[in-house]
Amino acid sequence: MKDKKFISYLFEVAWILPSVAIPVSMMVAILVTAFAVGVRVPTSAGRVSISAVVAGTDSTFSQTGLREIAPGRYEAIMLAQTFMFVPNTIEIPAGSKVTFVLTSKDVIHGFKIEGVPVNVMVIPGQVSRVTATFDKPGEYLIVCHEYCGAGHHVMFGKVIVN
């Protein structure tokens, strides 16, 4: 009887050790990619007044479009609204590093660019700020990937890399 208890105890330990080891090692892998390799997620980038954005008087969002802020370094100011991105096409040379700065004029939208790690929600009253480097020439699809109403599925854009 005692023996049987001991064996079943050993069994439990044999299960528990890998149950701890697996999540811990995955955790370490994530910390390494986040901080050593530098694949970061969106973070707070401040608030913005929705009425100013809608009225076109906000200092950042009254002038949408692409700006070169340093050689090969761009900033794209964009608005998401039902059911389009303004502007909806961004054209840049290969190798450019672009910071996208967005907000929404109405409901929540999504902003995902295929092929680069850009994936951020666009929320009215909030600024979304994400950066990516476009090395390969080609067309990168931008889709709105949060339900934003009856025309959600026609809301998309492009990054054209020459």
Added chain:
Amino acid sequence: MASIAARARPLAISADLSVERKLAGINIFIALAALAVGGLMGVLQILRYNGLDLYTPAKPLLPGGYYQGLTVHGVLNVLVFTTFYIIGFLTYIFAKALNRPLASSRLAWATLWVMVSGLLLAAIPLLTNNATVMFTFYPPLKADSLFYIGLTMVVAGTWLLLVNMILTRNAWLADNPGQRTPLPAFMAIVTMLMWTIATIGVASEMIFLVIPWSLGLVGGTDPVLARTLFWFTGHPIVYFWLLPAYISWYTLVPAQAGGKLFSDPMARVSFILFLILSIPIGMHHQVTDPGISEMWKLVHAVFTFGVFFPSLLTFFNVVASLEYAGRRNGGEGWLAWIFNLPWGKPEISAQLVAMMLFAFGGISGLVNASYNVNLVVHNTSWISGHFHLTVGTAVALSFMGITYWLVPHLTGRALWSRSLGVAQAWLWFVGMGLFSHFMHELGLRGMPRRSDIGGAPYVQDEWRFFLFFAMIGGLIMFVSAIFYYLNMIMTLTRGKKLAEVPDITFARALSGPEDAPKVLDRLLVWVAVAAVLILINYLPTIIDIISTATFDIPGRRVW
């Protein structure tokens, strides 16, 4: 031998559980009706993905087309079906395990009536295209206020069951001093405790933000605060769905398979860990949100890996129990014992199939939870692929499997066809395997979820192949669902009257409750631990959002 042993034991007198039986029956009936309508919407979706538009002919019933259908699919499948089923199942299992009716039968009926009234109120705007806001209803999408009020009532109704359970357990403890709460009752009450704490989030969202705003009492709202409160509930809700399935896997399936539960203490530990770890991790759904700091997202990601631990404990404990059953039935070898499980029983097949697909769901869930890897999959069809394995299979198929024995038990009618039940389970396996595999693939290729793909201008050519096979999978699931409902309807109307209604047998444990530390049963201690972790992980972010919020975002009806 067995019968002599049974007679030698003093016969326990069965308590009169007629109220609990009725409540289980009514709740599960409502749940299954909701799933039928919700599931049908899924078929419309998968056909529309491939250009077959049934929304035009369905216009009189479904004026809002794809997006109304998708809202109905989400709300009915994961809010209504799950909640009503769980309340019905836990009410009965809890009373049965304690062999004692709920402390207040009036409170038990009130639970049902509050929930049903809420459901009816919410259904009006949902079905008239006045709440096409998805089951997540993110403001500033603005539905008719009845939708929010109704859903809040459904949640508030569930709290009454917890109150009843606490009263009942206290009375039981007074009658059985020094005894351990029987495992199924322990698990049921822990589930409801976790759920009640978790729903503080969505209830505050509704009561303080959304309902006053939808009634026009305040002009604006704050979407980030609303999302944060929503996901405070929205992550643990998945454990609210899963834990009842685990209760079946831990305490019923081993007995139905001819074996025992491997370890009762390990099962208790895992439920306590779910109680304390399910909630302080909700922001892993907001990895891509602006307005929340990267640091807190990372903390939630770390804790998310913590909750992986009780999941693995569950996996190992359940598999060890099944192995024991397989060997008792004459099975041998490393894995060959699997064939000695009673696959001919539909309740067993369905739940084993659910477990197998759940393993894949767990793996894709780990990807979702992996902080920056989430950027690849967030809001793509990968996520749809993932949760159809978890809630759509581990939960939904287990719940169907449970009805294969529970409906005969409650109604005294034999299941109409056992082999149809087994076929149903395997069809779900094949259909869901295909569907979810191709949805995962589509997600990796950038297909967004919640989008009327059939009408989208950006569909990529390479998606079409995957969309087609996802449809094949979806249609096989549809056939499986038809088999299921046919079996249930025939059982209710034509099922043979049983001379003797089989009783429920809970699994006995190889390592029993006497080996479990006593402190595990001190639920208040664990609630306090949970509260501390929740405060640490949520308070700074919530204070930060509230202190910077302007509550000036107007509502929109964009459908």
